[in-house]
Amino acid sequence: MAMAFEPEHAALQGFKTIIEPFRIHSTQQIPFPTREERLEAIRKAGWNLFGLRSEDVIIDMLTDSGTGAMSARQWAGMMEGDETYAGSRSYYAFRDAVHEITGFQEVIPTHQGRAAERILFSILGGKGKVIPSNTHFDTTRANVEYSGAKAVDLVIQEGRIPSSEHPFKGNMDIAALDKCISEVGAENVPVVMLTVTNNSGGGQPVSLENIRAVRAVCDKYKVPFFLDACRFAENAWFIKMREASCAHMTPMEIANAMFAQADGCTMSAKKDGMANIGGFLAMKCPEVAARCRDLLILTEGFPTYGGLAGYDMEAIAIGLREALDPLYLCYRARSTAYLAEKATSAGVPIMKPVGGHAVYLDASALLPHIPREEFPAQALALALYVEGGVRGCEIGSLMFGDVAKMELVRLAMPRRTYTQSHLDYVGEVIERVAAKARAKELNGYRIVEQSQWLRHFTVKLEPLQAYKL
Known part of the structure; x- marks a missing residue:
């Protein structure tokens, strides 16, 4: 299905590029932990992305909830x-x-x-x-x-x-x-x-x-x-x-x-x-x-x-x-679609058509060798973090148990926070992980410790095979 992104503002009509409808007034330093540091951090966190500290993450797409930039x-x-x-x-x-x-x-x-x-x-x-x-x-x-x-x-x-x-x-x-x-x-x-x-x-x-x-x-x-x-x-x-x-x-x-x-x-x-x-x-x-x-x-x-x-x-x-400004909504939808295009070009199946706040990677389709009881979406989310410091969120059998109908990894877009070059970097990380997935280098996980309610927030996991450096 074609998706129209024609800007409503007369000054932008006729141009292909959808620009951010704002200027950046303040910036915040991004940490750059090495791959070895990331691997050590996620081990200490029990292979749970919610257990990481902010300084352990390069691009944080865990959620779009409360993580945006205010005007x-x-x-x-x-x-x-x-x-x-x-x-x-x-x-x-x-x-x-x-x-x-x-x-x-x-x-x-x-x-x-x-x-x-x-x-x-x-x-x-x-x-x-x-x-x-x-x-x-x-x-x-x-x-x-x-x-x-x-x-x-x-x-x-x-x-x-x-x-x-x-x-x-x-x-x-x-x-x-x-x-x-x-x-x-x-x-x-x-x-x-x-x-x-x-x-x-x-x-x-x-x-x-x-x-x-x-x-x-x-x-x-x-x-x-x-x-x-x-x-x-x-x-x-x-x-x-x-x-x-x-x-x-x-x-x-x-x-x-x-x-x-x-x-x-x-x-x-x-x-x-x-x-x-x-x-x-x-x-x-x-x-x-x-x-x-x-x-x-x-x-x-x-x-x-x-x-x-x-x-x-x-x-x-x-x-x-x-949030109801048409220029803002046009930019937001296009930004999300841009990242989706990066994932698709890397050969990663995604939830279609693209939504507004996140790109959802289809872990079941990318990792058919990992059964759902070994949490394929969590395996994919962890690989994105270890390979490139990109923190996403599993939405699948770890989060919902037997109720889960799909195994998805959500890469949520914090509002007014990341630029095109950030998304280009995320696209590269997805491409690297996809190559490892196709080579069946990603493996499943098992639960070591969990709580009764909302277990994905605090669960402790361990890989079924040693993670390759």
Whole structure:
């Protein structure tokens, strides 16, 4: 499927190059550990990329969550931060920005997205409940299951096939959703979640048509409908690019239309809030919001700060709007596609079409000699680090266990952080690792130690064969 990147700004139309719509105002030194130093670091970390120190990493693509660069306007806004405990002016700036984009009246700040998830599912979840989604992300699934409820993934079939070129592979399977609610009973489905974009499914977007179809099923059974809206702006951009009926709309108009179909949302503002920390829970229902605020006070803070400093809320208020800038979204999508082209030219299968926040390498296709019980995606992610100091993230059987449908390595793009030459370097690292993979020089791993919840964060591994220097 062709992907259009024609800039909307008149000054750039007709040019092939999509330039960064910003100047770099400040820089941060990159460490350059040697290959031997990297190998020693990952051994000490138990072959877990989450266990590395920042100085052990050259290019960090572990996540796009809270790792981006904030704008001059955001830094200036932070100087206006009001740290009043109750009734902070910064809260109302934050609330107004969320309301402008989502339309939700009830806005509850949290220190990050998983805090919003914990509060929501503590109120709505529980034993015997079933919560469907296109694909629950790791923290979402963990918070659903911690409440005693069952998390069910109902993404369309194309969303499970990395090579498929379907433009909206994050879409919910509407027939499967209807069947799920019918079989378990609407009284046992407290909420339907839809992740936009679908992170665990390769950063794939959800169409506005599909969002409306989910709404229709929820209306049929009188079940609330929430968005996991971490990357709502990127999803809006793909709707504009790929859904013909929305091509004339601005990203803000599309975002408004997306949220208009929902009853509420959870949000990590560390993604499309363009901030280093923060999140929120927003909704229509004042009764549920009141119960959520009661729990917020116990675990996060007073309802007008919710675990955030005033300056954090100022940064998020500005960042939410900046994330919807068409020039920024055009640059971001093109940057991700550029790295995808590098991986493809190196002969590495990837999740297609390319999403907005990351490139997903298909480890199953590249490493067919490593069975899933030996964690092929983790093997590939570790090879990228040892060979070139590039830290990515396994999204496969190590993260999700038997629930995993694919073995992917996510190379997430921190916002406004890396330049074209950084991505050229990552491309070279991918090419080197691909050559080793084809020569079957990469081997699997086994678990030595793991925790009950979100094991991938703290798991200890060991290679089944000695890593070759």
